[in-house]
Amino acid sequence: MSEETPYWLDDTVPETPQTDEYPAPWKTTTVIGTRVTRVDAYERVSGTAVYPHDVSLPDMLHGAILRCPHAHAKVLKIDTGKAEKMPGVRVVLTGDSPGADMGWYERRGTFYGRLFDPHCRHEGEEVVAVAAETLPQAFDAIRAIEVEYEVLPFVIDDEAALAPDAPAVHEGGNVVGKPSVRERGDLTAGFEQADFVIERTFRTPCEIHAPMEPHGSVARWDGNRLTVWDSTQGVFSVQQAMARVLGLPLANVRVIGHYMGGGFGAKLETGKYTVFAALMARMTGRPVKIFLPREDCFRVTGNRPGNTITIKIGVKNDGSLTAMDYKSLGSNGAYRYNASTSTMAVYLYTCPNIRAEDTTVYTNAGKARPMRGPGFPQCAWALEQVMDEIAQKLKIDPVDLRLKNIAEMAQYEDGVPLTSNHLAACLRKGAKEFGWAKARARTESDGHLRRGVGVAACFWGYAGGPPSTVIVKLFSDGSVNLNMGASDIGTGTKTWAAMIVAEELGVAVERMQIEHADTATTQYATSSGGSKTVPSDSPAVRAAAFAVKKQLLEMAAEELEVEESDLELHDLTISSRSNSEKKIEVSKLAKLDRQGVVIGTGYREPNPEGKFTWPYGAQFCEVEVNTRTGEVRLLRFLGAHDSGRVLNRLTYDNQLFGGIVMGVGFGMTEERVLDRQTGKMANANFHDYKIPTMMDVALSHQNAPIDRPDTEFNTTGTKGLGEPATIPTAAAIANAVCDAIGIRVTDTPLNPTQLVRLIAEQRKEA
Numbered sequence: 225m226s227e228e229t230p231y232w233l234d235d236t237v238p239e240t241p242q243t244d245e246y247p248a249p250w251k252t253t254t255v256i257g258t259r260v261t262r263v264d265a266y267e268r269v270s271g272t273a274v275y276p277h278d279v280s281l282p283d284m285l286h287g288a289i290l291r292c293p294h295a296h297a298k299v300l301k302i303d304t305g306k307a308e309k310m311p312g313v314r315v316v317l318t319g320d321s322p323g324a325d326m327g328w329y330e331r332r333g334t335f336y337g338r339l340f341d342p343h344c345r346h347e348g349e350e351v352v353a354v355a356a357e358t359l360p361q362a363f364d365a366i367r368a369i370e371v372e373y374e375v376l377p378f379v380i381d382d383e384a385a386l387a388p389d390a391p392a393v394h395e396g397g398n399v400v401g402k403p404s405v406r407e408r409g410d411l412t413a414g415f416e417q418a419d420f421v422i423e424r425t426f427r428t429p430c431e432i433h434a435p436m437e438p439h440g441s442v443a444r445w446d447g448n449r450l451t452v453w454d455s456t457q458g459v460f461s462v463q464q465a466m467a468r469v470l471g472l473p474l475a476n477v478r479v480i481g482h483y484m485g486g487g488f489g490a491k492l493e494t495g496k497y498t499v500f501a502a503l504m505a506r507m508t509g510r511p512v513k514i515f516l517p518r519e520d521c522f523r524v525t526g527n528r529p530g531n532t533i534t535i536k537i538g539v540k541n542d543g544s545l546t547a548m549d550y551k552s553l554g555s556n557g558a559y560r561y562n563a564s565t566s567t568m569a570v571y572l573y574t575c576p577n578i579r580a581e582d583t584t585v586y587t588n589a590g591k592a593r594p595m596r597g598p599g600f601p602q603c604a605w606a607l608e609q610v611m612d613e614i615a616q617k618l619k620i621d622p623v624d625l626r627l628k629n630i631a632e633m634a635q636y637e638d639g640v641p642l643t644s645n646h647l648a649a650c651l652r653k654g655a656k657e658f659g660w661a662k663a664r665a666r667t668e669s670d671g672h673l674r675r676g677v678g679v680a681a682c683f684w685g686y687a688g689g690p691p692s693t694v695i696v697k698l699f700s701d702g703s704v705n706l707n708m709g710a711s712d713i714g715t716g717t718k719t720w721a722a723m724i725v726a727e728e729l730g731v732a733v734e735r736m737q738i739e740h741a742d743t744a745t746t747q748y749a750t751s752s753g754g755s756k757t758v759p760s761d762s763p764a765v766r767a768a769a770f771a772v773k774k775q776l777l778e779m780a781a782e783e784l785e786v787e788e789s790d791l792e793l794h795d796l797t798i799s800s801r802s803n804s805e806k807k808i809e810v811s812k813l814a815k816l817d818r819q820g821v822v823i824g825t826g827y828r829e830p831n832p833e834g835k836f837t838w839p840y841g842a843q844f845c846e847v848e849v850n851t852r853t854g855e856v857r858l859l860r861f862l863g864a865h866d867s868g869r870v871l872n873r874l875t876y877d878n879q880l881f882g883g884i885v886m887g888v889g890f891g892m893t894e895e896r897v898l899d900r901q902t903g904k905m906a907n908a909n910f911h912d913y914k915i916p917t918m919m920d921v922a923l924s925h926q927n928a929p930i931d932r933p934d935t936e937f938n939t940t941g942t943k944g945l946g947e948p949a950t951i952p953t954a955a956a957i958a959n960a961v962c963d964a965i966g967i968r969v970t971d972t973p974l975n976p977t978q979l980v981r982l983i984a985e986q987r988k989e990a
């Protein structure tokens with residue numbers, strides 16, 4: 225390593241040593257890092273994959289939910305008489321039904337209203353549930369229920385909710401908890417040292433997760449045992465929630481989630497519909513299916529909070545940051561979540577003097593949930609545009625400005641080291657492969673089509689860890705059963721897991737069957753979220769395969785009468801390194817034949833103590849802005865991400881592409897619109913709520929993976945990618961637009977409606 229190379233680019237970091245339980249980091253690999261098609265690709269594209277939405281049981285009833293049509297109201301009276309007598313109706317469930325008068329909880333167990341709360345704090349709160357022989361009968365019954373409401377004044381605007389006379393969403397005011405404050409250094413002194421100060425306010429309206437598969441469940445009782453098929457990111461979390469609210473032992477609740485059509489954080493919580501299905505199934509003795517209509521998914525199953533972010537930043541003429549005053553306001557909707565955004569601002573760049581304040585307010589709107597990189601894309605939209613403005617002002621390359629300010633440590637904690645930080649490599653490799661310098665140096669155009677390029681960087685503040693338990697079974701014919709509890713939320717979890725077993729045991733991916741995401745038959749795993757499924761579970765898969773391999777080598781050593789250390793396993797054949805005569809196929813091992821199966825149990829090793837691990841990334845894009853129409857065409861996008869080792873280059877590329885597409889939606893097309901007159905959502909459908917389509921994504925996509933294993937963090941050297949993939953996208957687009965036409969767009973969505981107005985204002989000023 226040359227002298228200029230900072231230590232965080234040095235590959236020679238300490239490695240997790242091999243122990244009896246944990247294998248040493250891979251040196252070379254033959255399967256890992258290649259492009260492997262998903263093990264369930266055929267099932268997914270042919271329609272034979274059974275998603276929870278497809279589950280249909282004999283004798284199954286269909287449920288529907290009556291929801292409050294007002295933004296804020298009290299239920300005074302419910303008359304279900306007519307509905308109960310309608311054809312096909314088998315049960316009508318209200319808060320007065322046996323077993324339904326219960327408190328409601330969010331996923332970490334804190335109280336949040338009631339299962340049926342007569343105080344409806346947003347449009348779409350649950351009032352009555354019905355189960356009938358057919359879905360149309362259930363919806364007809366819902367329409368026949370008469371509810372008397374006392375309609376209350378509502379507040380849907382974050383700033384208005386702070387006013388002392390604002391309608392109270394909850395008793396005790398609309399500010400959720402105390403605003404959280406993180407401080408470091410001396411802000412006043414920091415601003416005094418600055419050569420100039422920039423202050424800007426940014427707004428990002430509320431975004432909806434909008435997964436393709438709606439939220440829903442099927443519930444069935446067998447005696448006192450409940451089985452639930454749920455479209456979820458974590459079957460064990462649903463098992464825990466259902467056991468808690470129904471007062472059942474965990475062992476009596478089986479939750480299955482083999483496929484699920486998208487979650488993005490919205491499916492980390494258990495829904496009330498799951499409890500309704502279970503209660504109505506118990507009352508009728510028949511399975512009950514409830515899947516929410518699309519409109520309800522928009523209104524009640526979570527969202528990314530909208531935020532208003534003000535950044536005041538002090539800068540020296542050499543580009544170093546001296547002070548940052550960061551303020552964020554956002555709403556979690558009607559129930560407690562967390563709309564904070566400041567984490568990325570506190571950690572990404574070196575700045576000795578920081579004050580970051582996050583305020584979350586209640587409003588009469590659907591509750592927020594974690595959404596792909598919670599808080600980070602909002603922060604990136606603001607912070608990465610301010611960084612761009614600093615570079616413009618100093619006339620230095622925005623890549624160089626970022627390289628200058630990389631935080632080598634967890635600076636807020638005063639220097640807790642990181643196991644790896646390859647942000648510099650993301651910026652350098654990304655710029656090189658994008659052709660950044662050349663693209664920036666293009667000739668100015670004065671026509672109505674203007675090109676520009678932009679860059680933005682990010683990290684993601686989580687990387688996973690224990691617990692995770694995985695079992696690998698190798699049968700006497702050399703075929704393998706891989707057993708893991710994690711949900712594959714569409715990202716290719718099963719595929720990389722099979723690749724790891726193939727790498728360790730030399731069993732072809734096609735020779736494996738995978739059991740996953742079933743609380744009754746698979747091993748405990750945490751929910752698939754936080755970009756941590758790979759770094760949390762892949763080392764456990766590897767340890768399980770390693771445990772199988774050890775037993776096979778022991779058997780072979782005995783049968784071949786050689787030292788175990790002299791043996792190696794390749795393509796299901798064990799051979800001696802020193803004597804080529806000595807070898808045996810795994811299926812010929814006498815002991816394996818007798819015992820039928822070898823079982824290996826793998827556990828996720830602990831994370832290194834006293835260090836943090838985060839993935840990093842930088843994205844580059846080129847846009848063409850039409851100054852007559854305000855349309856922005858995305859010409860090129862490049863993602864350069866440091867996610868540790870790349871397990872499967874194919875699903876890695878897919879993940880990055882999907883994340884960037886989602887970032888395009890956040891930055892350019894998506895916005896929840898609440899009607900100011902009624903407080904109701906005005907665009908709760910895919911026609912009026914615009915998620916990006918193939919017409920909106922960049923014409924060309926390119927990835928430049930950094931692919932440096934973080935072998936100090938875990939035995940597969942992996943970090944996450946799912947959330948970082950979407951964090952810097954919108955800011956990179958805004959920076960490219962500013963490069964093209966000199967307009968800084970501070971509010972999302974950056975759409976033609978807004979841009980035409982800004983271009984007109986720019987002309988007026990000129």
Ligand code: MOS
Nearest residue numbers: 488489596753754
């Ligand atoms: Mo994610 S927001 O952890 O699914």
